Amino acid sequence: MNSNMTNTISDSNKPEVYRPQGLWPKVGFVVLNLWIVLHILAIIAAPVSVSPSSSVERGLWRTLAPYVQVLYQNNGFHFFAPNPEGSNSIRYVLEYEDGTLERGKFPNKQIKPRLLYHRYFMLSENLGQMNGELREIMIRDFARQLCRDAGAERITLLLEWHELALRERIMAGGSLYDEDLYEVTPLGTFTWDELSKSSKENVATTSAR
Amino acid sequence: MGRTVQILERECRNYIGQVSKTWTEFWFIPRDPFSMSVMRILVGWMVFYTTLIWGMRLEAFFNVDGFNSMEMINKNLLTNEGPFAFSFWYWVPEAWVYPVHYLSLAITFCFMIGLYTRVTSILSLIVVISYAYRARYANYGLDQINAILTLYLCIAPSGAYLSVDRWLKKRRAADGVLPVVQPTLATNIATRMTQLHYCVIYLAAGTGKLFGDTWWDGSAMWRGFANAEYQSFDLTWLAYFQPITEMITHTTIAWELSFAFLVWRPLARPIILLMGAGMHFGIGLFMGMWTFGFCMMFGYVTFLDPIKFKHVLEYFCRTSFGESALENPDSLAESSRKHNSKSPLPADYHQGVLLDRNPETSQKTIRDLKKQGYETAGH
Known part of the structure; x- marks a missing residue:
């Protein structure tokens, strides 16, 4: 392998650097340079504004937010940071008109392909991290969609936190699925009637029904 | 004192000149779009696949009152994150949801195969962003990287190689020979931005x-x-x-x-x-x-260096399929000549080295060319 993978061409044979000739190409060249600087600042702005951040970093983010957001470059890239943590799942109990019950969970490994599994996984992870009014809205959204999918009359939702097993637990004969690693939080019980009513009350512009 | 100021001024000018030279050489040397074209196929496939999988549960994820309800989007995304989180899904009427999804699939497929690449790359970026914002709570790193790479593929002429566009150009050419792909500034800028973004x-x-x-x-x-x-x-x-x-x-x-x-x-x-x-x-x-x-x-x-990358893929195509599946020999030889502008290689370089499957004879050709004063970059 050549020692330099990008600069394989010797200096004497390098393609020429672009040099603008004339007024308008020069103006264009200046604008292009400014845009490059702006873009670099923009892609830096999102990760540096993740908390904890300084007022300068937040100011940079606020200034460049429109540009960054339009292009969906507003990502912090803090993958598995600061620490890899346990995960959230949604457990639910569906009740049908005839009184039968059905228990379910998402994400679950029966959801295929894996990309779709991760979509569901992100839903439960997001719910686990939300609080306040937004959390309430999201719970109702989940309940409504699960009821609609199954055609159920009533649903009970639970948030399940699965704590990670420490190495010592495994070495002592434990498993990743030990009961004490799970913490369940009830999210509420909803009827289809109230869920569909609350849906109609909201302003709707799109639907894939 | 005056002498010190003069020295300082000269040193500062030299430094600024060096910075300016390095900056211009980093951003403004034209680059062959081969690597970007390969990336278009790969990223295009991923964008198409991602869109296809959304379609498996379109109602659940895109319904106005589904998992990502518009109430949630309005309350959180548009107010907290800002009003610039645009998605065409906000304005798609109920009856048009499936047609729009199929149209999005068609656009991303065209982008992958390189059909009307300039237009379909931009439309694919709009598709990626719109799906990501509308189904915001089901997103993860994949959607972010899809958007980043598609953005840079919009800037570069990513349909220059290995595309239906290129095939159509060949069909339209009077002599049936592919026109030579020129290195472009846009490719270099897009490449540098991708590299920096990864950093x-x-x-x-x-x-x-x-x-x-x-x-x-x-x-x-x-x-x-x-x-x-x-x-x-x-x-x-x-x-x-x-x-x-x-x-x-x-x-x-x-x-x-x-x-x-x-x-x-x-x-x-x-x-x-x-x-x-x-x-x-x-x-x-x-x-x-x-x-x-x-x-x-x-x-x-x-x-990766696009020219070397192209030669390596050429080699694999030749050894796997028996003939060049990437480019015709004329344009590849021409491309090599362009990158050795001061000592252009003879016309038999491609035939003698790049297409020669016997290592002994190809090495002999390289030695002969070197004796004649030619540079054979990468060999």
Whole structure:
């Protein structure tokens, strides 16, 4: 392998650097340079504004937010940071008109392909991290969609936190699925009637029904 | 005093001149769009696949009162994140949801195969962003990387090679010979931006981890492997091999933090990229995030020299299929000549070296060419 993978061409044979000739190409060249600087600042702005951040970093983010957001470059890239943590799942109990019950969970490994599994996984992870009014809205959204999918009359939702097993637990004969690693939080019980009513009350512009 | 000022002024001018020269050489040397064209196929496939999978549960994820309800989008995304989180889905009427989804699939497919690439690349970017914002609460790294790479593929002429556009050009050409693809500034700018963006991604990922004590005490990777919701295989046996998981932890963070600095060093670059590919392959294999892992690796293509990359792929196509499946020999030889402008290679260079499957005779041709004073870059 050549020692330099990008600069394989010797200096004497390098393609020429672009040099603008004339007024308008020069103006264009200046604008292009400014845009490059702006873009670099923009892609830096999102990760540096993740908390904890300084007022300068937040100011940079606020200034460049429109540009960054339009292009969906507003990502912090803090993958598995600061620490890899346990995960959230949604457990639910569906009740049908005839009184039968059905228990379910998402994400679950029966959801295929894996990309779709991760979509569901992100839903439960997001719910686990939300609080306040937004959390309430999201719970109702989940309940409504699960009821609609199954055609159920009533649903009970639970948030399940699965704590990670420490190495010592495994070495002592434990498993990743030990009961004490799970913490369940009830999210509420909803009827289809109230869920569909609350849906109609909201302003709707799109639907894939 | 005056003399000191003069020296200082001269030194400052020299320094600014050097900075300006380095900046211009970094951004404004035309580059062959081959790598970007390969990346278009790979990223195009990923964008198409992502859109296809959304379609499996379109109602659940895109319904006005589904998992990502418009009430939630209005209250959180548009108010908290800002009014610039545009998605065409906000304005698609109910009856048009499926037609719009099928149209999006068609656009991303055309982008993948390189049909009307200039237009379909921009439309694909709009599709990626719109799906991501509308189904905001079901997103993860894959959607972010899809958007980043598609953005840069819009800037470069990513349909210049290996595309239906190119095939159509050949059909339209009077003599049936493909026109030579010229290196472009846009390709170089897009390539540099992708490279820089990758540096930002890994640096942010690395510095973010510095806040976590598990990345310091070496237990972070065990925690990753012990996450039952992520894992594809049972990796609990790793609990008995503490040094291994600790070493993977330290290597991961050292690699992430150093990527932005070492990837520019010619000797370190292959190692850094191979380590990255290994890490992303591992994420795919052990955590089931194949799509994210592959998409991250697709961006590595921009770190490869396009001409060499083209020759390597040519070689593999020749050895696998018996003939060049990438380009016709005329344009490849022409491309080599363009990159050796001061000592253009003779017309038989391509025939004698690049298409020669016998290493002995091809090496002899190279030696002959060198004796005649020709430069054979990469050989």
